[in-house]
Amino acid sequence: MRWWQALLGLWFAAVIIAAFNWLPPAMGLRELSRIAWFHIPVAWITVLGFAVAMVCSIAYLRTRRMLWDDRAAAAAEIGMVFAVLATVSGSMWAHRAWGVFWNWDPRESSIIILLLIYGAYFALRAALDDPERRGVLAGVHNIVAFITVPYLVFVVPRVMASLHPDPIINTAGEGGMDWNMRIVLIASVIGMTVLFSWVFTIAGRLRRYEREALDG
Amino acid sequence: MGDLMYATIVILIIWGGIFLYLNLLNRRLKRLEQLRASGDSAAGSTVVTAGSSPSAVEPPPRTDEPQQASEG
Numbered sequence: 120m121r122w123w124q125a126l127l128g129l130w131f132a133a134v135i136i137a138a139f140n141w142l143p144p145a146m147g148l149r150e151l152s153r154i155a156w157f158h159i160p161v162a163w164i165t166v167l168g169f170a171v172a173m174v175c176s177i178a179y180l181r182t183r184r185m186l187w188d189d190r191a192a193a194a195a196e197i198g199m200v201f202a203v204l205a206t207v208s209g210s211m212w213a214h215r216a217w218g219v220f221w222n223w224d225p226r227e228s229s230i231i232i233l234l235l236i237y238g239a240y241f242a243l244r245a246a247l248d249d250p251e252r253r254g255v256l257a258g259v260h261n262i263v264a265f266i267t268v269p270y271l272v273f274v275v276p277r278v279m280a281s282l283h284p285d286p287i288i289n290t291a292g293e294g295g296m297d298w299n300m301r302i303v304l305i306a307s308v309i310g311m312t313v314l315f316s317w318v319f320t321i322a323g324r325l326r327r328y329e330r331e332a333l334d335g
Numbered sequence: 336m337g338d339l340m341y342a343t344i345v346i347l348i349i350w351g352g353i354f355l356y357l358n359l360l361n362r363r364l365k366r367l368e369q370l371r372a373s374g375d376s377a378a379g380s381t382v383v384t385a386g387s388s389p390s391a392v393e394p395p396p397r398t399d400e401p402q403q404a405s406e407g
Contacts, residue, residue, distance in 0.1 A: 135346075150338035154345045161349060204352045211345045215338065314353070321360045328367040 124317070130310045137303045145300070148284065154212050155284075156303050160311035162205040166272055167315055168198025169237070173265035176258035188254035189330060191261055192244060193322035197315060199237050206230050225279040229271035236264045250330065 138156040145152035172194035179187035209227070210220045221227060240260050247253035276283055296304070 138346075139343075150342050153339075153342040157346050157349050200352070200356050204349055207352070208345050208349050211341075211348070215341055318357060318360065321357075321364055325360060325364045325367065328364070328371065332367065332370070 123313075127310060127313055127317070130306070130313075134303060134307045134310060137306070142300055142303055148216070151212055151215055154208060156300075156307050158205060158208045158212065159304060160307045161201050161208065162272075163308055164201040164311050164315050165198050165205055165233075166268060167312065168194050168196075168201060168319075169233075169265050169268050171319070172198060172261050176261035179254055180258045180262075183251070183254070185250060185254065185330065186327065188250075188258065189326035190319075190323045191258060193319060193326045195237055195240055195261060196322055197318055199234070199241070202230060202234055202237070206234070224283055226276045226283040229275045233268065233271050236267060240264060 134156070138153050142153070142156070144150045145155075148155070172191045175187045175191035175194055179185075179191060206227075209230075213222070213224075213227075214220045240257060243260055244253055244257050247256060
């Protein structure tokens with residue numbers, strides 16, 4: 120284990136302790152608010168993963184180096200995994216707060232559409248054997264797919280009536296959190312971002328090895 | 336079940352999912368690295384295994400030998 124991996128473990132241990140022992144329950148959300156300190160960073164990694172995937176796809180289309188296509192697929196895969204985790208944790212929270220796991224809230228509907236769009240990305244990759252053709256078509260799909268991300272994640276839940284608790288930056292443009300809650304949330308987001316960069320290097324290398332094994 | 340216990344379970348599911356994914360990636364990576372390492376060593380030993388020892392490996396026949404012989 121490297122020093123920064125140990126540091127990351129300690130960082131998250133501190134975040135977990137702070138989330139359970141330091142922060143009081145949020146008004147209205149009761150003890151369930153503690154889920155938010157991990158659910159929101161997981162949702163952030165979803166957006167970050169898809170954004171990195173788009174940047175890597177643009178780099179591939181400009182340079183035609185397969186390394187960028189590997190990285191794009193790796194980042195999109197991480198985005199998908201974290202989107203599933205955000206969906207599962209969100210629906211479990213909804214079960215307790217709203218009484219049902221799923222009620223087609225705009226936030227829930229938009230994440231499902233996002234999962235379908237990126238599911239299509241992996242279906243497209245799996246359907247093409249030629250690495251160059253796969254890279255070009257999947258890259259274009261990735262760029263078009265990411266255009267929908269800000270709309271589905273940030274616009275739709277704010278434009279349509281939603282039961283979802285107010286995001287940090289709400290329509291009034293004000294933060295709706297105490298400072299100690301913000302500190303824990305930001306610490307969790309920083310930790311998750313470091314975790315993303317670690318997982319991204321592993322997943323990128325894995326994609327490259329798999330491509331070299333399959334395509335030669 | 337109280338709210339605090341429920342929140343703990345949800346957070347454990349989030350972390351369980353992250354660890355599971357990380358573990359899966361690491362396992363696949365290690366397996367592929369082992370395959371690459373064994374492939375490299377097999378490719379490196381091809382010449383040696385063609386004969387009983389590296390000195391016993393015969394060089395490939397020279398293509399210009401018949402031409403030289405006719406000239407002589």
